[in-house]
Amino acid sequence: MEQQIPYKIYLDETELPEAWYNMRADMAEKPAPLLNPGTHQPLTAQELDGIFCEELVKQELNETDAWIPIPQEIRDFYKMYRPSPLVRAYCLEKQLDTPAKIYYKFEGNNTSGSHKLNSAIAQAYYAKQQGLKGVTTETGAGQWGTALSMACSYFGLECRVYMVKVSYEQKPFRREVMRVYGASVVPSPSDTTEVGRKILAEHPGTGGSLGCAISEAVEVAVRNPGYRYVLGSVLNQVLLHQSVIGLETKAALDKYGVKPDVIIGCAGGGSNLGGLIAPFMGEKLRGEADYQIIAVEPASCPSFTRGKFAYDFCDTGMICPLAKMYTLGSGFIPSPNHAGGLRFHGMSSTLSQLYHDGYMTAVSVEQTKVFEAAEQFARVEGILPAPESSHAIRVAIDEALKCKETGEAKTIVFGLTGTGYFDMVAYEKFHDGQMTDFIPTDEELQASFDRLPKVDA
């Protein structure tokens, strides 16, 4: 007989992971290196040191060490909100009348409201260690900016956030939370940077994009001594820090002898997905176990399912390194009717390589279906989910309903990355029947692909 599993599996503070897990160490095919956008040669640590903190550059380039110890100061901060609960979705299972067993790892129980804090505190720590004055970054939906503001406030670092203009205007409360934590928030594109002024001149009235905000934040970091740029997704270092999600998930499941069949995560740049799946993917890479791993992305920004696996810029201003990844082209901007995050044109190089090599699958979902799932989930499980997280809910529900048809009692684990308190405008649109779906045409994507940089690699 199955051991009684509680609604929430909490680990003890002593069970908080002591090291992050670096998937790349176990990958036979390593992700392709970042390239210098001018020379197309792999970037050296020295070149990267001008943009990123030194210790983070080491982590970015480290393909050999499977385990990187988590410094005590970061673990102490983690203890304020971690280990996060792994929840058994008994109420959802009952409502779906499915034999499937559904679990979700809930990362929204902290003021930033999402998993982004896991990497923000690590990046702020290393910036402080290096004696920097402050950091710059971009934010779209606002979760990363909020998380970084909290982290910088904790370590007494200055924090300058370039926020995609359309989000800045639609989400004044997000901006206000960042101000509570002492950050300065600038709507992007802005006239505070050269690249911002250029974009404004070319596209007056633009609502901005993540790629554009990245360009501005990088420019400011590079030009101001004592500042570095930090990024909340896509990078190897971010996936490394986020592995704490997966490590805790696995530890909690192991406690009850549960082995998942399906692992589902939403994917924008890959920070949550890469973190959630890390230890499971490790077992898969080492041939110790097998899992079905599903990345879920918006149909309006379908990098995995419709993108090209190619070298591309991470930013719109084309001043950032080139990364080999599934990309829609650095000029791609999702339709403004797309709600929430997951709007990055590219994808983590590590996840891109794993997807390319067949270690995971991907599906894209339309946002009205996502919000249906969000509301269904909220009503029975209580938590009001972020639109991003709800992509994973959608597919978890779909998988559970398949189990109902087949009678299979699969164990499904998904990442509930955050809460939707700042997304009520989108919920309101959904309610009032004003939410629409938007799927880019093949022609639009092709036009974007045509502008990909030519790299011999």
Place this chain on the structure above:
Amino acid sequence: MEQQIPYKIYLDETELPEAWYNMRADMAEKPAPLLNPGTHQPLTAQELDGIFCEELVKQELNETDAWIPIPQEIRDFYKMYRPSPLVRAYCLEKQLDTPAKIYYKFEGNNTSGSHKLNSAIAQAYYAKQQGLKGVTTETGAGQWGTALSMACSYFGLECRVYMVKVSYEQKPFRREVMRVYGASVVPSPSDTTEVGRKILAEHPGTGGSLGCAISEAVEVAVRNPGYRYVLGSVLNQVLLHQSVIGLETKAALDKYGVKPDVIIGCAGGGSNLGGLIAPFMGEKLRGEADYQIIAVEPASCPSFTRGKFAYDFCDTGMICPLAKMYTLGSGFIPSPNHAGGLRFHGMSSTLSQLYHDGYMTAVSVEQTKVFEAAEQFARVEGILPAPESSHAIRVAIDEALKCKETGEAKTIVFGLTGTGYFDMVAYEKFHDGQMTDFIPTDEELQASFDRLPKVDA
């Protein structure tokens, strides 16, 4: 040597209380009974059954049973977000450089964002058991309405919320969350009720008040078969349900052999304070232990510190039962520049009696000082607190700073009732230096007291 206390003390689900604790059973002086507003005679169960659910009326009138078992269905729901964490505020202690040991019981880790869910789910459960179609209620800042919407959605009950008009307009996102959970939300005063139309005729353009919204919700419940009225504070039944907060707090402290010296809670109608202090007050009433218990209220709505201990209406429309309590008069409406909740003119009868009998003290604080404390707390402890909860933070910090002066290592426990995600307008005002304090004059209060009903009791 002191045992190492973790950042967060989580109880196991098996340690979730099995019964609520009813302070009245241990009170030598019982709280005065509710009176029929027409006859001034104590209300019978039969009379109350027309307004409230039957089982809740029994709980309301029960002065003898110290323990009321929590039904399994409610415990199952509790498990989705309880036991809630008791947090050791190490970071705040360090920042204040105080020898005091500070703990807070955090009730914001659920979508309603506050402790209100503890009673909402109980009241919805009993309404469902009775076979009712739905319930009506009022909400001010929106926490109670959100909690009740979630609870009704869970049990498939209709939920009609009269929301104080000024909050309805200032907090569209709160309203939207309630809609996600399927509630219908009406700005009060409205033309949907007789009392609403009367108030609108007398005060056209009024922003409404809690007392006025109560009148409307009661009228609708009484006039529609299959509906009852539910209330999120003030009542004995609510304090009973909220005792789960204090019971968990005490169990968590007991686990580490910690005995608090000072217990601090914010007080509007008394739901959080009454719940937090319940088991500690029980020990005090039985002469088993002593604690310093402090109620904190806004200087703009100072029922305990400047109110009269007298019979008064719970609502503005004067259709509700009379309760003996500390009151500012049922016509008292706090200044519109007062942010957040804690704006009820009266106070729980039980807490009023305990305060009258010297079992607890009370202080009032001005809102600019409250927001200072809120921001200070947020930056070191991470959580963005609700303005209501921040009243308790303010006094906890003040007490900890006193300890710094005297060198005493007191143990301070306070209730962190919820999160401030929907209060960013107030935070913004605070930031921009536009927040002011408002203290009613003696003359204003006297004019309000002059309108108290004449009751011989």
